Amino acid sequence: MRITVLALDGVFDTGLAVTLDAFSTAASLSAMLHGGTPRFDVTTVSTRRKVRTAQGLTVPVQPIKPASKPDWVIVPAVIASTPEQLFTKLERPDVREAISQLLKWSAKGSRIGAACMGTFILAETGLLDHQESTTTWSLAPFFRQRFPQVQLDESRMIVPCDIGVTAGSAMGHLDLALWIIRQASPELAGTVSRYLTADLRSSQAPFIIPNHLAQADPMILRFERWARLNLKDGFSLQNASKALATSSRTLQRRCDAVLGKSPLAYFQDLRVEHAQSLLHRDSHDIESIAAEVGYADGATLRTLLRNRLGRGVREIRAGFE
Incomplete structure (x- = not known):
């Protein structure tokens, strides 16, 4: 060769x-x-x-x-x-x-x-x-x-x-x-x-840092700040658009153009990032972490982490040791 x-x-x-x-x-x-x-x-x-x-x-x-x-x-x-x-x-x-x-x-x-x-x-x-x-x-x-x-x-x-x-x-x-x-x-x-x-x-x-990606566009940065404040409450495109003083369609188009994903997908990225941070603290069990990022149960969060990161809760925690 x-x-x-x-x-x-x-x-x-x-x-x-x-x-x-x-x-x-x-x-x-x-x-x-x-x-x-x-x-x-x-x-x-x-x-x-x-x-x-x-x-x-x-x-x-x-x-x-x-x-x-x-x-x-x-x-x-x-x-x-x-x-x-x-x-x-x-x-x-x-x-x-x-x-x-x-x-x-x-x-x-x-x-x-x-x-x-x-x-x-x-x-x-x-x-x-x-x-x-x-x-x-x-x-x-x-x-x-x-x-x-x-x-x-x-x-x-x-x-x-x-x-x-x-x-x-x-x-x-x-x-x-x-x-x-x-x-x-x-x-x-x-x-x-x-x-x-x-x-x-x-x-x-x-390895992706969602906040770093948000710096590329003023609207995405404002959306990221809103999302972090509302992780517990869950995602609402209507509420996000209203908080940013824009239309739902404009927010969707901007996320796709800058991030290549929907507002909901980016919101879930932030959930994953915050959940990883909480998993670093042994005192937090998976159910309480799920509640912190807006999920009703730990099983849903486990599925999200596995799909996004290719790793389970034990593997994520082991990576911090």
């Missing part, structure tokens, strides 16, 4: 390193335990002669060969502290050249993988239009606004699609590498996972 890692100036140090380390480990273990099959030939290239990481380290890169046709091209994240900084970086000449090159590779049949903020670079090509995708959950509202044609689901960690695969935040680079290795050999991917004491994660949901 020929893999090209496209490193751009300001690349996320850990994202680039963990990607290269995962494939290096796979290559070593394949040679040692699996007779050298499958092979992983990894090349790090760039549209610049010199590349520095976000922490200022120099990355040894090779120039892009016009005739190259890798099996996979991986786009690690570039670091930006704000959406505005990220969007400015997307207009850099080297990034625009990289976007053009990704289109050429895709036209030749190469599959493309991107993680975290690297998904923005991939989305800029238009290749993700009408495709399912994920991204770093913290910038999901801005991704959704910039790329409305992409079917975004930031709750998922890995999302395969016709042109390749996307992965979520930060350490999603490792999930991305393991997923690609698994396509070549599930057995080898399992061995690499054990050596790196890591495994594929299906969801970003346990």
